[in-house]
Every structure is written in C-alpha cells, then in structure tokens.
Amino acid sequence: MSLDLGVVGNGTVAGLINSRGDYEWFCLPRFDGEPVFNKLLGGGGTFTVWMEGLTKRSQTYDRNTAILRTRMEAEDGAILEIVDFAPRFQHKGRTFRPASLVRRFEVISGAPQLKISLTPETDWGGRRLKPIRGVNHVRFVDEELSFRVTTDAPVSYILTETSFILDKDVTFILGADESLTDSPGVIARDWEERTRQYWAKWARSLAIPFEWQDEVIRAAITLKLCVFEETGGIVAALTTSVPEHEGSSRNWDYRFCWIRDAYFTVTALNRLSGMGTLEHYMRWVRNIVAHSKGGHIQPVYGIGLEADLTEDVAPHLPGFRDSGPVRRGNQAAEHIQHDVYGQVVLGVAQSFFDHRLLAQPGIAEFEQLEPVGERAFAVYDTPDAGIWEFRTIAHVHTSSAIMCWAACDRLSLIADRLGLESRAAYWRERADIIHATILDKAWNDDVKAFTAAFGGTDLDASVLLMAEIGFLPATDERYVATVDAVDRDLRMGDHVYRYKVEDDFGKPKTAFTACTFWFIDALYRVGRVEEARRMFETVLATRNHLGLLSEDVDTETGELWGNFPQTYCMVGIINSAALLSKPWAAVT
Structure with missing residues (x-):
C-alpha cells in the first residue's frame, strides 16, 4: 500500500486510483461522504482490475x-488502456458535474484476459453493498445511499469475478440510480471529449510561470479538484486517516474546509489568474462570517458549512497499512485558533481590488468583515491551539498573532480603497498596536529568531510567513536571522519540519512539506536564490509518478505520508515556482 495514486474528480466527487487501475478511495455523495471504495484504509470496497x-x-x-x-501490457503482447474521469463541462449554461465516474477499457492490441471486480461497501467497511442485477447494469441500494453502475461489459462476469477475454472496448458509468439516455459507450465518449475540452480550456487560461x-498546471488542476463547487468550500485533502508516519496515531480526517488551507489555495490559484475559485470561496466565507455574528469562528467547517464535525473512530477499517485509527469528523472544529480571523480577511481581500471579478464587493461587504477584525484585535495576545492544532497545549502563538495583524492591516487597506478614511485610520492603529506587540514579545534575542510563542524559545516554521504577508520585509535582519535559525534547527537535508518539540503525540518523525516550500520561498526572499532552486527541485522529486504530493515526507526514504493529495503542498509548488522561475521576458 502506497500513495502512488491518481485523482479523478469534478468538483462534486473525487476518487483515487492506483497504478494497477484499482479504485482505492471514493466517497458518495460528496468528498466527505460514505467511502464506498475504501481499500486505501484496509477495507474490501473497491473497483479492481x-x-x-x-x-x-x-x-x-x-x-x-x-x-x-492506465496502460497495462501482458507477456503475450496484449495491451489495455483504462481511461478514468469524472465528467465536468459546460452544458445549457451551467457546469455539468454529477456524482459520477466513467471507466473506459480500450483494447490497444491482442486479446487481454481480465477479471473486473466491483465490491462497494458501506457503514465505513462494516458491510458490503448487495448488488441488484439488471440486464446492463448493477444497482447498489442502501438506506441512505444508492447508485447504479451501467456497463456494456458482461454483467455476469463482473458479479462472479470471472476472468474473460476482452475483444472489444467496454465502458462503466457509475452514477445516479437511473437509466442512461444512450449506450454507455456513446455517452462516455461524448462526456470524455467535452471534459477534455473543459480542462484544456481552463488550463489555457492560467498565467503560469515560464x-x-x-508541474504548476498539474498542481492547479489538483487544487481545482479539491473545491466543492456547490458551496465554494475547499477540502484540505480528499482522504482521512492516512498517518503522518507508520503507527503515529496522527490520523486525521482532512475532508473538510479549513479556512487557513482554503486561503492558501485561493491565493495560489489567484496567482495563476484562476479567478473562479475566489468568487466561489467568497460566497462560502461570507456565509461563515454571517453565521459567526462577530463572535468565535471555527478553524474548520464542513464543505456544506456544517459546524458540527464530531470526531469518532470507524471500527471496521484497520487503516492505511494497518496504522489505525480511522477517524471521521475532526475535533479541530472545537479548537480556539486565532489565526483564522486573519485568514478570513486575507482570503477575500483581493476581491476588493480586482476589477476582473463579475461582482466586486463594496462597503456592505467591508462592514460585514469588520467584526472579524474586532475579534482579531480582541484575541491576538491570548493563548490558542495554534496553526498546528495542539490538542492539550495552549500558548500565545506568534503565527496566530501575525494573522490577527493581517486582518487589521488588510481592513485598513480595503477601507482606504473604498474611500473610508476614518475606518482606514481606525484599522491602521490597531494593526500597528499588534505589530509592535509581536516585535516585542515574539523576538528572542538569545535564540536570534522569532519564536513559536510569545516569550518562548522553540522554533516554528510558520513564522516564515511573516514576509509573505507583509508583516516584515525580507531584508529585515530579524527575519533573515529567523530563516538562519530554521535552517539550523528545523531543516534536515532538503526538508523542513514544522517544529521539533514534543506535542500531544510525541516528536514529529516526518517533515511537513508545506513548511519546506515556505522555507524555499524564504530562501529566495533573503537572496539565497540558487539554494532555493536546488531545494525546490529536490522536493519536486518526492512527488509521486503523477506529480502529486501528500502532507508529509520521510526525510530518509523520501516516502510520502499523510493525507492525499494535500492542498497545502500543491499550493507550495505553485508559489515557489512563481517566485523562482525565470521570467517569460528572458525567452521572448
């Protein structure tokens, strides 16, 4: 079992497929739904070849x-290709993105002998869904779940898992429990071509580096696949409970929308001119702000704005490589994390300045954001769980305070843009107060670095973001010293740990790849450009065979660990490439 997986999706559902052509993970009716294919976590639900x-x-x-x-070649010369996708294209003025998957089996040469097994499960691996056979389809119906797989392959062979010679192309369409309007092959070919045109056109619109x-296009498409388009919510990853390292118990459900992660995703796609994601996300965030009524904002919500993400353990699944537990829901929804207020404002700030948007926000939207800034100012110097969501540890975390500063700073800039001089001055005063406090409380002259918490001595890679968001210029000697300290204490080879102190689960044993990208960007900003480029190439080499990254990497083996694909890391590819790339002008 490994994370050598590909992702297919369409903004409604997403599935993970291994290099043998087997579905290892697929949830219905959306990203955070019931996993009907769950082989990734040790279950028996899969669609195998x-x-x-x-x-x-x-x-x-x-x-x-x-x-x-997926191309498969046999010793007798038979060659088979499996084409997998989730349909997504424009149809009658809207985006067609049903909870459907398409699999086409193409015979390239010879007569491949196959065995195709379709064994979806429910109740988180608790029981197999009973197939209800039709002439050209198989229905799977449960109390809260129903779908149909329509095919022009022999249904009897599929249900009995009998091997057979494939002498013609066949198609499977998994979707709603209803009849198709044409044969599976005709529909699949049409959907495939229109889906191809959609993605090619979208990729063509991106403002990519030279x-x-x-690498950037693949990262952008992967981020797009993590956006739940119905609401604009963006999942941190498409999986749950892939551990940070074997036996770590650091197994979390990432199929929800962290405001922090979503901010980074939106920012990265904005950098490539992928404006649609910002517009969708704006709607999602405005609903969060409206629901909070100026009070506490959770760090994470469901993609449908669900606030209750009660965490429990699925008893029937042994976990990735038997490294349970398998968690569903996430206790982080109950945490106090003050950085969220800055990320709410940062995530939508560009929309007040960008004239490309179809509907640009104005004074009403600014006034809706102001209570978020008030909350940030009220809590910036109080303890929280921090960016890494400690479960039993609370400090006044520097990264949280910096983000609270960002909330006030951006509100001042937005107010100035809207011609609200008194409000601009109001928020500038508050930003300056937070700024001065952080410089006084977070800098440790003995360590020669900004530390993880006010008055502390431990390092945390998240403070590197202060230059990216404009808290300090990268030329500030304190920032340069902090980069040097992270290099000395948190870097191992060409990878960076988020911290190295014990937390609720002991000391981390794998590097956090997002932090590696933050460090690469910091190296560039302080003038260590060639070192940053070399390190970037090393990290790119840890991607799987399809160019995707999970959350963590084993610094000794280069093996991927953690939930997959991780938006933080795909964002890092885009941001670092944009900084490090030679300009287009150099070759035009």
Whole structure:
C-alpha cells in the first residue's frame, strides 16, 4: 500500500486510483461522504482490475486534464488502456458535474484476459453493498445511499469475478440510480471529449510561470479538484486517516474546509489568474462570517458549512497499512485558533481590488468583515491551539498573532480603497498596536529568531510567513536571522519540519512539506536564490509518478505520508515556482 495514486474528480466527487487501475478511495455523495471504495484504509470496497500475464504498467494524465490513463501490457503482447474521469463541462449554461465516474477499457492490441471486480461497501467497511442485477447494469441500494453502475461489459462476469477475454472496448458509468439516455459507450465518449475540452480550456487560461509549467498546471488542476463547487468550500485533502508516519496515531480526517488551507489555495490559484475559485470561496466565507455574528469562528467547517464535525473512530477499517485509527469528523472544529480571523480577511481581500471579478464587493461587504477584525484585535495576545492544532497545549502563538495583524492591516487597506478614511485610520492603529506587540514579545534575542510563542524559545516554521504577508520585509535582519535559525534547527537535508518539540503525540518523525516550500520561498526572499532552486527541485522529486504530493515526507526514504493529495503542498509548488522561475521576458 502506497500513495502512488491518481485523482479523478469534478468538483462534486473525487476518487483515487492506483497504478494497477484499482479504485482505492471514493466517497458518495460528496468528498466527505460514505467511502464506498475504501481499500486505501484496509477495507474490501473497491473497483479492481486483474490482467492475465501482466508484465508492465504505466499511468499518466492526458495533457492538461484530469483524465487519467492506465496502460497495462501482458507477456503475450496484449495491451489495455483504462481511461478514468469524472465528467465536468459546460452544458445549457451551467457546469455539468454529477456524482459520477466513467471507466473506459480500450483494447490497444491482442486479446487481454481480465477479471473486473466491483465490491462497494458501506457503514465505513462494516458491510458490503448487495448488488441488484439488471440486464446492463448493477444497482447498489442502501438506506441512505444508492447508485447504479451501467456497463456494456458482461454483467455476469463482473458479479462472479470471472476472468474473460476482452475483444472489444467496454465502458462503466457509475452514477445516479437511473437509466442512461444512450449506450454507455456513446455517452462516455461524448462526456470524455467535452471534459477534455473543459480542462484544456481552463488550463489555457492560467498565467503560469515560464519554468516548471507542467508541474504548476498539474498542481492547479489538483487544487481545482479539491473545491466543492456547490458551496465554494475547499477540502484540505480528499482522504482521512492516512498517518503522518507508520503507527503515529496522527490520523486525521482532512475532508473538510479549513479556512487557513482554503486561503492558501485561493491565493495560489489567484496567482495563476484562476479567478473562479475566489468568487466561489467568497460566497462560502461570507456565509461563515454571517453565521459567526462577530463572535468565535471555527478553524474548520464542513464543505456544506456544517459546524458540527464530531470526531469518532470507524471500527471496521484497520487503516492505511494497518496504522489505525480511522477517524471521521475532526475535533479541530472545537479548537480556539486565532489565526483564522486573519485568514478570513486575507482570503477575500483581493476581491476588493480586482476589477476582473463579475461582482466586486463594496462597503456592505467591508462592514460585514469588520467584526472579524474586532475579534482579531480582541484575541491576538491570548493563548490558542495554534496553526498546528495542539490538542492539550495552549500558548500565545506568534503565527496566530501575525494573522490577527493581517486582518487589521488588510481592513485598513480595503477601507482606504473604498474611500473610508476614518475606518482606514481606525484599522491602521490597531494593526500597528499588534505589530509592535509581536516585535516585542515574539523576538528572542538569545535564540536570534522569532519564536513559536510569545516569550518562548522553540522554533516554528510558520513564522516564515511573516514576509509573505507583509508583516516584515525580507531584508529585515530579524527575519533573515529567523530563516538562519530554521535552517539550523528545523531543516534536515532538503526538508523542513514544522517544529521539533514534543506535542500531544510525541516528536514529529516526518517533515511537513508545506513548511519546506515556505522555507524555499524564504530562501529566495533573503537572496539565497540558487539554494532555493536546488531545494525546490529536490522536493519536486518526492512527488509521486503523477506529480502529486501528500502532507508529509520521510526525510530518509523520501516516502510520502499523510493525507492525499494535500492542498497545502500543491499550493507550495505553485508559489515557489512563481517566485523562482525565470521570467517569460528572458525567452521572448
């Protein structure tokens, strides 16, 4: 079991497929729903493909799309390609993105002998869904779950898991429990071509850097697949409970929308001119702000704005490589994390300045944000769980205070943009107060760095973000010294740990890849450009065969760990490439 997986999706559902063509993870009716294919976490629910005499396999995405192609070659010369995608395209003035998957089996040469197994489960691995056979379909119906797989393959062979010779192309369409309007093959071909056109057009609209174009485009498409388009919520990852390292118990459910992670995702896509995500996310955030009524804002919500994300353990799944527990829900929703107020404002600030938006916010939207700033000012110097969501540890975390400053700073800039001089001065005064406090309380002259918490001595890679958000210029000697301290104490080879002190689960044993990207960006900003470029190439080499990253990496083996694909890390690819790339002008 590994994270050599590809992702297919359409903004409603997403699935993970391994290099053998097996579905290992797929939830219905949306990202955070019931996993009907759960092999990733040790369950028996999957959609597998076995090929007689298999000797070689490879997997690629069709260029600039989310269409995945798995090629399988047998010793007798038979070659098969499996094309997987989730339909997404414009249809009758709206985006067609049903809770559906399409699998096409193409015979390239010879007569492949296959065994195709379709065994979805429910109750988090507690029981297998009973198939209800039709002439050209199989229905799976449960109390709260129903879907249909329609195919032109022999249904009897599929249900009995009998191997058979594939002498023609066949198609499977998983979707709503209703009849199709045409044959699966005709529909699949039409949907595939229109989905291909959609992704190619979207990728074409991106303002990518000159260098690392393919890496950036793949990262952008992957981020797009993590956006739940119905509401604009953005999941931190598509999986739950893939541990940070084997046996760590650091197994969390990431299929929810952290305001922090979503801010980074929106910012990265904005950098590439992917404005649609900002517009969708603005609506999601405005609802969060309205619900808070100027009070506490949770760090994480469901993609449908659900506030109750009660965490429990799924008893039937052993976990990734038997490294349970498998958690569903996330206790972080109950945490106090003050950085969230800055990320709310940062996430939508650009919308007040960007003339490309179809509907630009104004004074009413600014006034709706002001209570968020008031809350930030009220709590910036009080203890919280911090960016890393400690469960039993509370400090006045520097990164949280910096984000509270950002809330007030950006509100001042927005007010000035709107011509509200008194409000601009009001928020500038508050930003300046927070700024002075952080410089006084977070800098440790003995350590020669801004530390993780006010008055502390421990380091935390998250303070590197202070230059990115404009808290200090990268030329400030204190920032340069902090970069040097992180280099000395948190870096291992070309990877960076978020911290190295014990937390609720002991000391971290894997590097947090997002922090590595933050450090790369910091190196660039302080003038260590060639070192940053070399380190960036090393981190890119840890991606899986399809260019995707999970949350963590083993610094000794380079193996990926943690939930997958992780938006933080895909964001890092985009941001670092944008900073490090040679300009287009150099070659035009």
